[in-house]
Amino acid sequence: MDEQKDDQTDQDDSTNNSEKKQSLTACLLCAAFFGSLGSSFLYGYNLSVVNAPALYIKAFYNKTWIERYGEPISAETVTLLWSITVSIFSIGGLFGALSATLIIKVLGRKGTLLLNNSFAVIAAVLLSLGEMSRSFEMLIIGRLIMGVDSGIALSALPMYLGEISPKHFRGMIGQFNSILICLGVFTGQVLGLPELLGQESTWIYLFSFLALPAMLQLCVLPFLPESPRYLLMERRDEAGAEKAFQRFLGKKDVSQELEEVHMESRAQDKLHTVSVLQLLKSPAVRWQLITVIITMACYQLCGLNAIWYYTNGILREAGFTESILPYITLSTGAIETLAAIISGLVIERIGRKPLLIFGFFSMAVFFSLLTVFLNFQDRVSWMPYLSYVCILAVIASFCSGPGGIPFILTGELFEQSYRPAAFMIAGTVNWLSNFTVGLLFPFIQTPSCYRAPSSLHLHLHHHRLGSLSPVGLCSAVMGHQSLTAKYLKHG
Known part of the structure; x- marks a missing residue:
């Protein structure tokens, strides 16, 4: 009995040592970076991007109001419209978070992230064309749609990152979400400088930039695997899960990882x-x-x-x-x-x-x-x-x-x-x-x-x-x- 325990202990130690010897693969890093780039980066960017052009946006509201109604907009109305423009991002985020579960169940983790880019592109178009169209409603709707994008992203991305990373790297890979949020905030601050896009004639390009990270994710993420845990447990695609594990972990023998997922799957067979x-x-x-x-x-x-x-x-x-x-x-x-x-x-x-x-x-x-x-x-x-x-x-x-x-x-x-x-x-x-x-x-x-x-x-x-x-x-x-x-x- 003691010998069996010793053998089991040795086996566990060797497993832990083999895990620690594994290094980060290019596939895993690319999935973490580009998955976050079109998701949490855009969330962080939208937190800061409205600060620099605030005065110009309010001036645009006033100009549009005069063209429509022949008189300047009141200070209270400007404040109301600006508050709606800023806070409606959170309303969109709530809608996105509430709808994320259904979308993730149907399309998977990666599929949800890819579909979500359509919201970012649509929002970028509306926000960019709002001034040209003399419609502040387009700005507000664009912010709402961008909120939906962020709400879905902050649900699907952490799930994807957590399921594609090995245990000993899970925390570090999961932090890509936070790192790209911070990088998005910083990017919004940099691009909002007066020497760059923080001017009256160029502030709309701050919102056009939203489409770039989304397009980059659309170009890269389709060539990266879906979550192997999702493929095996929800799609019953063992061959696909094995290939995904092999690419993410950088090794051919992934039988141990597959068995761990199988054990969890058997424990939850009676649970939908x-x-x-x-x-x-x-x-x-x-x-x-x-x-x-x-x-x-x-x-x-x-x-x-x-x-x-x-x-x-x-x-x-x-x-x-x-x-x-x-x-x-x-x-x-x-x-x-x-x-x-x-x-x-x-x-x-x-x-x-x-x-x-x-x-x-x-x-x-x-x-x-x-x-x-x-x-x-x-x-x-x-x-x-x-x-x-x-x-x-x-x-x-x-x-x-x-x-x-x-x-x-x-x-x-x-x-x-x-x-x-x-x-x-x-x-x-x-x-x-x-x-x-x-x-x-x-x-x-x-x-x-x-x-x-x-x-x-x-x-x-x-x-x-x-x-x-x-x-x-x-x-x-x-x-x-x-x-x-x-x-x-x-x-």
Whole structure:
């Protein structure tokens, strides 16, 4: 009996060692990069692309209104139209998240990503032709369709990345989602510079750019395999799954990987793909579901939005001139991207839970310091520079874990039959939280907040308190013993 245990232990050790010796293949990296390029990159790009041309878009609204009605548009109407233009992206994202499960079930993971590019191209056309057509409605509809694209992408992409990557690379490959979101934000900031496309005559090309990543994905992704787990468990295509595993893993003998999927398939033979209602009622995955809901809500509600709203105001207080503010703001996007890349490199060594809790805890600390520094910003000449450092630290803390890990968790905490419904719930929570922030923020924002450090103090104090709660909640939920063994194995 002892000899059998020793043999089994030796076999497990050799399996783990062989896994660790495997290297990343070009096929796996291409699938992760180009899958993310036409998906999460576009989501990040759309978060920042509307900032640079905001004044020009509002001027376009006013010009169109005069042509239609013979009088200038009121300030209240401009604000309403602009708010709709920005926030309708989240409404589209919610629709996309709700429809993703059905599309993924019919077309598969890769097929869904390919179809989703049609939404990006249509949105790019509408957004680009809106000014020429003298129709601000085209801008609003284009933003709505782009939201649908992002809602579907943020459900299908993490599922695809999680199912094509081996266990020892799953965290790093999953972080491509977060890295490309950050890179998209940074790209939107760069292209929005006045020397590039951030001018009155060229701002429409910022939206034309949306079609480029989508077309690149359409050119590359068809030549890469579908998720082998999807092929084997849902399409019963063992030959296709074997070829997919061979290409992604870079080896001929994939019998062990196929057997693992077969074991999971046999365990779930009596289980069909569960609905959202069945998932909500299932006690077997209750704590996994609570974990995903809380982490995804904290992803949007952790207070990072305050940074994007107040960065320019803080930099003005620091004495930076208006002309160089866009270039200094680029540092926030650069730090965001760098932190996401570093997180992807260390996630397998450190683990998901430590990075997530560290990120939220660090955000709470730096938000607290930022509140203190802002309170003394008008009394000490060099204090604004410390505020700026805190801004960079908050962004780096967010991207070190909370910015990408919630998407990875959803794929790792649920088995195949639960996964589509879990991603629908996660996506719904994500987009509802996003919309809530965008809807409620104008009610706490006042004109003086751009000038008075005391107003900044009040608003950031609100977000600081919001960033403290995820620390305790995530620590309690993610430390619960009923989480799956697979997740605990990854930290």
